[in-house]
Amino acid sequence: MESLQQLMLDHSPHLMLLVDPDDLRILLANRMAAQVLGYTLAQLQGMSITDIESSLQDVFYWEDVRNGQYQEIAAQEGEYHCADASLMTVMKTVRVIRQRERTLLLVLARDTRHERQVEDVLEQTLSQLRATLESTGNGILVLDWHGRISSMNRLFSRMWDLPESLLEAGDDGAILGYLAGLVVEGELCRTRLQQVVDANETVDLLSLRSGRVFECRSRPQYLGERIIGRVFGFTDITERQRAEQALRESRDQLEYRVRERTKDLQMANATLEQEKARQAELIRKLGEAQSQLLQSEKMASIGVLAAGVAHEINNPVGFVNSNLGSLQRYAESLLRLLDAYEALEPKLAVGDRAALAALKAEVDADYLREDLDSLLSESLEGLERVKRIVQDMKDFSHVDGGELAVASLEAGLDSTLNLVWNELKYKADVVKEYGGVAPLACFPSQLNQVFMNLLVNAAHAIEESGRITVRTGEDEQAVWVEVEDTGKGIPPELIDRIYEPFFTTKPVGKGTGLGLSLSYGIVQKHGGRMEVQSVVGKGTRFRVILPKQPAEQLSPSF
DSSP: HHHHHHHHHHHHHSSSEEEEEOBEEHHHHHHHHHHHHOOOHHHHHHSGGGGGGOSSSEEEEEEEEHTTTOOOEEEEEEEEEEETTTEEEEEEEEEEEETEEEEEEEEEEEHHHHHHHHHHHHHHHHHHHHHHHHHSSSEEEEEESSSSSSEEEEHHHHHHHHHHHHHHHHHHHHHHHHHHHHHHTTHHHHHHOOTTTOOEEEEEEEBBTSSSSEEEEEEEETTTTEEEEEEEEEEOOOOHHHHHHHHHHHHHHHHHHOOOHHHHHHHHHHHHHHHHHHHHHHHHHHHHHHHHHHHHHHHHHHHHHHHHHHHHHHHHHHHHHHHHHHHHHHHHHHHHHHHHHHGGGGOOOOHHHHHHHHHHHHHHHHHHHHHHHHHHHEEEEEHHHHHHHHHHHHHTTSSOOOOEEEOHHHHHHHHHHHHHHHHHTTEEEEEEEEOOOEEEEEEEHHHHHHHHHHHHHEEEEEEEOOEEEEEEEEEESSEEEEEEOOOOOOOGGGGGTTTTTOOOOOTTTTOOOOOHHHHHHHHTTTTTTTEEEEETTEEEEEEEEEEEEEOOOOOSSO
C-alpha cells in the first residue's frame, strides 16, 4: 500500500512536500519536487521547509505553525529556492492532515514561470492587436458568432458618428440598427451584419444618407476550422467617388481639346521637319569634329609622352657620348705609343727599349686594342636605339593619314610599348604573352592609338607598383588583344559609363575623358568590339576583338 501511495505521489503534476509541524522537517517528497527543485529525494527528506520557502510571509507562517497554529492556505503565490541557487515562482496550497493522533502539513506547489511567460506574450499580442486596430486607415467592426459586437476601433465610431449615449448603453442590437438606418441600402447592410458565420468574403458599396460613400469588406474570423465571428472593414471612398465623377466629366472635355490640339500638332510637325534637317547638319558637323577630337586626343597624348621620349633618347646619347670620350683618350694614348715607336725604334738602345716597354705598360696597349672594338659596338647600338625610337614615334603619329594595310598587331604593340615605356617602367612590370597572331588588314596607326590609351590607362590605374600583361590570340573569325592590369579596378556603377565622351575618373588635369571613347569608335569602325572585366581592388582587363575580314566600308577618316 505504501509503494502504491508513493507511486501516486510521483505521478502527481504538482510538487508535494509532507512537513512535520513540530520541527518543520520535510518527511516526504514526490519525484516531481526533486526534478523541479534539483535536489535528490534523500536531500529533500533531510531539509527543513524553511530551506526552500524563505520569503518574509513564509517565515512568519512557518513560525506560527511551529507555535501550534495550523492554518490552511489556498492558491498563494510564493518563491522556492532551487538547488542551483535560482528562485522559482510557484502557486502553493497547504493542507492540514490528521493521521491517527498526529497532525501533518501537506504542501502542494505548481511552477508558474511558464504561465507568466504565456501571460506576458498574450498581453503583448493583445496590445499589438489593439495598436494595429487603432492605427489602420479603415474603420474596423468585429462581431462574434452570436452577432454581438466584440471589438471596434475609434475610427469606426468617428466614421459612423456613433452617439456617446449609444456606446455607453452597450446595446449591440441598437448600435447595429443605428448603422443600418444611416445607409440608403439599409436592407443590404442588415443582411451583411447578420451573416456572421458565412464563409464567403464580401465587398459592398454603402451610400449614406449624408452623401458619403463607404466601401465595406467583410471576411469570416476563424479559430482553427471553426468560424467564431466576422470582421468588417469600412473605407470612406467619398472623395474617390467624386474624383472619378469629375474625371468622367473632364474626359469629354479632353477629347474635344485633343481634336483641337491635333491641328496644332500638325503645324508643329512641319516645324519639327525643319528641326530634323538642322539636326542632320549638326550630325554631319559632329562627324567632322570627331576626327578633330581624335587628332586632338592623339596630340595631347604625344605631348604627355614627350618627356618620356626625350628621356629615352637621352639615355643612349649619354652612354654614346661617354664611350666616345673614352675612345678619344684611348686613341691619344695609342698615338703617343706609336709616336714613341716611330721616333725611337730605329735608334733603339737597351735603355730606350726599356723606356718604351714602360710606356706600353703605362698605357696598357693590349687592353686598348681589346676595348676599342667593344666601345665602338656599344656606340653603334645606342645610335641604333635612338633611330628606332624616333622611327616608332614617327609611325605612331600618323592618325588621320595612312592607308589600309596588312600589319602585325604584335609589332604595333611593341612599337607602342617603346613610346609609352617611360610611363610604365616605374610603376609596372610588363609581361608579353603573344600568341603569334596573323597580320590583319587595318589602319595600324589608329589601332596603335587604341593600344596606347589602354596601356596608359593601365599605368594610371596602378597606384604604386604592379603588373601589366599584354596578350594576343586568334580564332577562325577574329584576332584579339588584351591589356590587363593589377590596379584599383573600376566600380560596377561606373563600368557602363567608361566609353562616354568626356567621362573620366581621373583628377582634373590628368585626363580628358576622350581616350576610351575614341578608342571605342576606332575599334567599332574596324568592325570589332571592346570588352571589359574589372574587380575593384584586383584590376581590369580590356579586350579588343577585330574581325579577320575587315568592314566593307573601312575608311581611314573616322
